[in-house]
Amino acid sequence: MRIGYARVSTDEQNLRLQLDALRAAGCERIYRDDGISAVARDRPGLRRAIKRLKSGDVLVVWKLDRLGRSLAHLIEVITGLRDDGVGFHSLSEAIDTTTPGGRLIFHVMGALAEFERELIAERTRAGMSAAKRAGIRLGRPLKLTAAQVEKAQARIDAGETVAGAAASLEVNQTTLARALRRRREGATVPI
DSSP states (O other), X not given: OEEEEEEOSSXXXXXXXXXXXXXXXXXXXXXXXXXXXXXXXXXXXXHHHHHHOOTTOEEEESSGGGTXXXXXXXXXXXXXXXXXXXXXXXXXXXXXXXXXXXXXHHHHHHHHHHHHHHHHHHHHHHHHHHHHHTTOOOSSOOSSOHHXXXXXXXXXXXXXXXXXXXXXXXXXXXXXXXXXXXXXXXXXXXX
16 A cells, blocks of 8 residues: 655645645555644654554655655654565655665665764764863863862861762762862862
8 A cells, every 4th residue: 555644844835736746646545744844753644654554555755855854864764664564655756665776775865874974973073072172171061160179178178078068069979079089180170
């Protein structure tokens, strides 16, 4: 069975073009989402369409961007369909995973998505390294300043417990203990 899925982002857009194309492609059932952005995680029409699909069925869309919010998301959805024995057909891009050529295009898309993820990860690592070299601290904001850690150490040296010093600073005892340990080890950045 060929099952169609159509989506428009805003209420002002019209589904007629998509619906006509899906009917002409032989879709026996068409599920739709009106006024739902591609980035929306919950798309009830798409959820119902995927739930309805069985092994041997084909999900048909007018264009790829109607189905996924990103290339990685498209790959994820189409791979899930394939794993369930369901084909996929995008009318505008002429991608049909029930044919050898369509499967080839899908695999090329998957390789491009993986390449894109690796480039993003590489750029992220390079940016973090550059920030560290520039002395920029990464991660969560600090709970304690160097001055607070110094005062807490002085209080502890004077006989107060770590728990008492932590309570006076309104932090967890573990947070203060970690900051004191880093201070003893010569860390330049307090925690």
